[in-house]
Structures are given as structure tokens and as C-alpha cells.
Amino acid sequence: MTIETKSRTDVELVQSVGDDDGIVHAARISLAHDRSVVEAKERKGLINYLMAHKHGTPFEHNSITFRVHAPLFEFREWMRHRVQSYNEQSGRYSKFEPVFYLPGSDRPLVNVGTSAKPVLAPAQRTVIKASQARMVESFHESWAAYEELLALGVAKEVARNVLPVAVYSTMYATTNLRGWLHFLGLRTSEENATFQGHPQWEIEQAALDIERELAKLFPDTLEAFNANGRVAP
């Protein structure tokens, strides 16, 4: 029996609609001249103003969908964001793939902070090796149990009971730019942030991937987000 390990989250842009100009149009409707031509300088200035003063609604008239391949523990964190729309692979209707999350060598492993406020630091090489080996052993065992339970005739929704939160799943996640900026504010820990998040490493990597995609689609907005302490409007 073979299992696969993987050390990262895949985030793929599926579709989007809207751009920085659309934010300007939505904001300008308050002054009843939404349709006039948008100059680059005015756009940057207005978007910065909206961001600084937390005028959030103009950032909602758009939509960005990602397809995400991540372990279950990360989906558990992700789905706490209630303004996103989700559809995920079902462990009741389909068999899981034997793909498990294994922390890579760049993933800090040791808590050098407190229990309530962990600060993660790199582990020694021996700890990395030993912990990876122990995880892989456990994944093998859990997967064997899953397969055996299925072979006994146990339904998928019950057999999955033994699968660890390291197992991968796939989902579509959609929200508007305002929703994604809130996600970035909570799931990254950049130094220039007014309110610094304390995300788990794995979801932060995914959030940074999402940020790179958003910066291509809405460059002025992401610039204003960073210039204003990464506080979602």
C-alpha cells in the first residue's frame, strides 16, 4: 500500500470578475457620477481613501473563486470565515485519496512561546527527521485501518473516522475582495500590519498565495491595503 505526502497547499484561481475601476464606480455612485472615466491617479487616491477610512462596501461588487487542495485541519480554520462560499469534496460520498500533509523542512516545528501564545521556531534536524518518520508511520497505519474498514463493508462516512486531520481534501472557495482582505488580515502576520494575525503556518502560506493572485487582479487595492496597516475595510 502506498501513500503520498505533500507539504503545501495548492491554491488555483478559478475565475474572477471586477477590477480596481469597478471599486471606483461603486464608490462614486454616492456622489451620483459613477460612470465618468477613471484616471489612474484618481483611482489610486480614492481607493486609498476608502481603505484608510474603512469604507468597505465598494470592495464587494466583485467575486474571486479559488480551488484549494489542503489538509483537513487547514479547512477547519478556513471555513470559520463565514462570508465565503464553500463546496468541498465529501468524505461521505467519495473515498479519500491517500495524500497526507507532512511538514516540510522549512516549517517551524517547536514552540518557543507559551501555550496560549505559541511562537514557532525551527527544530533540530534530528527532531525533524524523527517527527516526519513518526507521522508517516501513523499515516500508513490510519490508511490501512480505513481500507480495512471499507473492506469490511463499513460505509465511507463511518470508515473515515480513523483518518487523521492531515488528509487532503479539495474545495472551491468564493467571496468578494472585501471578504478576501479580511481573510488576509487574519491569516497573515506581516510586520506592517496594525493588527497582527497569528495564523498557523500552513494557512498563512495559502493566504500569501491568494494575496499574490489578488495583487494581479486588483493592484491598486492591494497596494492600499499594505499602505494602511493591512486592515480590511
Place this chain on the structure above:
Amino acid sequence: MTIETKSRTDVELVQSVGDDDGIVHAARISLAHDRSVVEAKERKGLINYLMAHKHGTPFEHNSITFRVHAPLFEFREWMRHRVQSYNEQSGRYSKFEPVFYLPGSDRPLVNVGTSAKPVLAPAQRTVIKASQARMVESFHESWAAYEELLALGVAKEVARNVLPVAVYSTMYATTNLRGWLHFLGLRTSEENATFQGHPQWEIEQAALDIERELAKLFPDTLEAFNANGRVAP
């Protein structure tokens, strides 16, 4: 001083993303084969199944934005839909235009039901004429008061105090297809509906215009919506 009257709501499609195929992709992720080719027959069947069983989330990975020109009393009803995103012309920052809603001759005027459950029927020609004249007279008077208050130096946000709910405003309204189907379910009163709405006439006309636009963008979904009692999933 001239005022303008208008008897309808303008609904204009601004942008959209997503189609019936996208709904199939989002639904299929539960069975982990989202990306295979979508055949027309399977699409119709699956969308009908999702609608009939109220599986709503696959209808959320899309976005449709309308620009709406309507009187304030209609916006008051519309904005009770909390899953939509709104940006509206501001009566604090911009002067209203002298455009007022006047019921047209096709708008039923007389309540032949009860107070708690009104049923509106056409009025006699004399009542139509007399009520239209009385409204126009009142609009003129209110507009004159607004202009005089502004001339006195009173701020826009205070001067608007005298403007009637018949005055027009403009907004952008955005939500996903699931949100729009809920709007249709509550703001139309079609005979084939399982739960028949009792919308006011004006917002129902706007809802029907929106439905026509959605039927072009998501034809299989709107067909399934009508085939399943117009109950939003």
C-alpha cells in the same frame, strides 16, 4: 421649476461571472471529479436535482451586479435583503434629482383585500387621474421646500427631510445566484410558486426584469427554479 415623473424601475446588468457549468463543477467537487466535461443533459439533470433538494451552495460561486434606478420606498424594501452588497447615491453628499415615482395607469391602486393582507385592483379612471394630480402637486411642493431649504444654507442631509419616498435614487446591488433566487422567491408572486410572495408591485416589476437577465446568464438554473416551485435552494 420643473420636476420629472417616472413610473418604473430601471435595472441594468453591470457585470457577471459564472454560468450553469460552474454550478455543476462546484457540485461535483463533492464527488471529487469536478473537472470532467459537462454534457448538456447531465447539467440539466444535476441542476434540477440540486434545486429540488435545496442544495444551495453550488449556486454561490458566481456574482451578478445590477445598477438600479428606483424610488426610495422600493430601496427600503430591497435593502432588507442582507446577503446583497449595496452602494447607493448619498443624499448627504449629493443633491437629489427632481425625479419622482408616479404610479402608471397599469399599476393597481385600490385595496380590495384587508389591511393586513392587501389585494390590489385597478382603480376607476377618475381616481387614477385625481390621485396622479394630487401626487404631482405634492411632489412640486416638496421639491420647492427642498430647494428653499438649500437656498437658506441648510445642509443637504437636513434639507432632504422634506423629500418624499417617491424620489428616485441609484444603487449598485450585487449578490450571487443563490441570493438572487431568494430575492425572486420573495419579490415575485407567480402562480407556480410553492410559497407565494406578496411583493409590492414596483419591486416585483424590477424582480421580473432581473429574472429575465438571469435567465439569459443561467438558463438551466432558472428553468429548474420554475420547475421546482420557485423555492430558492
Place this chain on the structure above:
Amino acid sequence: MTIETKSRTDVELVQSVGDDDGIVHAARISLAHDRSVVEAKERKGLINYLMAHKHGTPFEHNSITFRVHAPLFEFREWMRHRVQSYNEQSGRYSKFEPVFYLPGSDRPLVNVGTSAKPVLAPAQRTVIKASQARMVESFHESWAAYEELLALGVAKEVARNVLPVAVYSTMYATTNLRGWLHFLGLRTSEENATFQGHPQWEIEQAALDIERELAKLFPDTLEAFNANGRVAP
């Protein structure tokens, strides 16, 4: 025919559940010791920490309902808050009362800022008197039109067309403490606020009344809200 004028919003606490201790319990569940006794000092410290770091969910396990009597223009602003639950008097099913909002002598009337960013200042006594008189005259006229339209047999939902946004209505508004803190952040303009709101005067008075009620129910939370720049968690 008599009309009544009124210069303020009535906000009445209808019911509430939850207190500062409940916030501590909800927060402590993350450390799996939610039920131990809450000491005053720990409570203040933890609530301040949650507020400062924008951990918002522990502030959601409670509910506060207000009954609000306010003019329509204020309800239009209020109902943009989509996390609140609303039930309002219906102008379709019931006749309005002839009660109209008239700015009192303490209400700044003149814009000394710009159109896009108004700053309101007190008006001269003559402007106050003249504008009040002009408004009352217009209210009388609008109310007469409303009564005449009803007498013609026109349905309430159409006759209201002529009523100004100054007319009063009543609603119940409910949300949890997190929702109310967001409301306060946007609808007040206190000097100690990190993000200063620019609310209209009328809704700000109502927000301040609500804040006084909340301060009685959740004193440590309101103290922490003020100590942390009035940024809702």
C-alpha cells in the same frame, strides 16, 4: 388637521442575554477550561486582550434587542447594517402616524465643509427659525396629500408615496454585542477613535443612547472598546 413634530430618536432596551463573564467563558473554551470561576481582574484583562487583538467571536454569544422610533431617513442608514435583525412597522399594512422629524435647535444645520466631506455647524437663529417653519409647512402639505389620497380610495402602499423621509416609524433591531460594537464604530465620531466615523447627527444620538445601555450590560467590554480606539473586534 394636526401633525406632531419630534426632534429625537427613541431607543428602548427590550431584552438582552449575556454578560462580560459569558465572553470570558466563550474565549476560554479555546484553552478547554471555560467553566472555572471568573475573577474580576482576569475578566478585565482577557476582554481587553480580545479587543486589542480583534478576536471577535467571543463577543457573539449574547443578544440585545432595541425598540427604535426614528424617522425613515435614519432607518435607511441603520438597515445597511446587515448583521442586525429587523422588524419594522409596515407602510403597506398600517397607516403612518402624523409624526415628523424636525431638527432641534441643538442640531447643526449648515455645511462648512465640502460636498463630499460635510462638516456641520450651527446655523444662525433666523435660519433655524425659517427652516423649521418651511419644514413644518411642507409636512402639513404632504400629510394632507396622504390623507386625501387615502380618502380617494388609494391603497396605503401607494398613498405613502408623498410622505417625506422625515416621517417616523418603529422597529425592533437585534444583534449580538460584536454587531453592536461595529454599529458604534461606524455611527459615532468620538475623538479617541482610531477610525473616526462620519455619521449623520441623528443616528449618532441613537448610537450614543445604545452605547449607554450596552455599558450597563457589558461594562468591561465597553471600557475595553474605548481603551482600544473603538475598533470593533
Place this chain on the structure above:
Amino acid sequence: MTIETKSRTDVELVQSVGDDDGIVHAARISLAHDRSVVEAKERKGLINYLMAHKHGTPFEHNSITFRVHAPLFEFREWMRHRVQSYNEQSGRYSKFEPVFYLPGSDRPLVNVGTSAKPVLAPAQRTVIKASQARMVESFHESWAAYEELLALGVAKEVARNVLPVAVYSTMYATTNLRGWLHFLGLRTSEENATFQGHPQWEIEQAALDIERELAKLFPDTLEAFNANGRVAP
């Protein structure tokens, strides 16, 4: 090393506010006579009317909080309900307890339907015994791996990687009655339901426990819910 197994979800009412009378008050505000005395007969009639016509907002001015002890796979289903407020034990900040979900002998184990539409039926006694034994063995192994990883110095948030979705956690879950009725509609499969849910067995037991609590707090509403096809308003 000892682990504990458990075959059910614990649902405990923490606090609530509101009752059937409150629903009547909120509904009656539309007719501007919310405060008059509520007679039992009128209350039953009005609540039934609201339910049958899907007038949902009067059911929102209340709040009910439960403390839930359930396995992770059940929390994953539960937290897809985006109108609820959640605070859960953190696997980053606290060590899990060695408590695992083991299907009891009353839990149907075998799928006699299709993959896409499972129908679960009781298993033979030998299958029950063999599957329970296999699960317990796997739980022991996973827990041993968790303990060893912690002993190696690996942080809790990484060590939990190996824990199965059968492990128990605790949360507070709060929403209003309308939200809980939606939960019941989707997470139970009663025969009298217009839209029959297909919930997993475990979350259905929890939903039925919640329904029993709600029936004590809001008896007329729950009666109307059942009399109207269990369709949330």
C-alpha cells in the same frame, strides 16, 4: 496508555433569551400594535401563519447558545452553517483529550444505497465487532503518535496532524431561532418534512437533542415547524 471512547454528542443548553410571545411582538410591529396582550390562540395562529408563509424575521429576535461536545468530523459539518457563532477548543493552544468517537451498536454501518446517495443499514454483529476493534486499535496508534510527537518537542498545532477526525472537541454554538430551524431542516430527516435532509447519523442525533430543547423554550414555534413540513421560515 488509556484512551476513552464515546458514542454520542453532548448538547447542553447554556443560555437563551426570547419566547413565542416575543415572536408575536416582532411580527405585530408591522401593524404598529406590538405591545398589546398576547392571547394563546392568537399566538398559535400567528406563528403558524408566519411559518406557513415563510415570514422569517420575527423568529430572529432571540438567541440560544449550546455547548457541544462532539467529534471533529461532526464539527466540520456543523460549522458549514454560517449564521451561527462559534468558539471552539483550540488544538493549537491546548492538548486534545484522548476521547474518540466509536459508533455504537445502534449506529447503521453499511451503505445499501449508492455512492452519491448513501442509505445506511445495520451491519451484522461480526462486522460491528470487527470494525469497532479496528477503530479502537487505530485510535490507540494515533494517540501514541500524538504523544510521541509532543514528547519530541513538536508543537501541538503540528503534532495534532496525526489525530483522527474521531477525536472529540468542545464548542459554544449560538444563533437565533430562525438559524436553529434551518439547522434542523438540514440536519434531520423526519418523514413529515417537505424537503427531507440526508444528514449523517451523528449530527442528526445532536439536532434532535437541540430540537427537544427548543420545543421547551418555543413550544408553539416548534409545533408550527412540524405542522408546516419542517421548512424553516
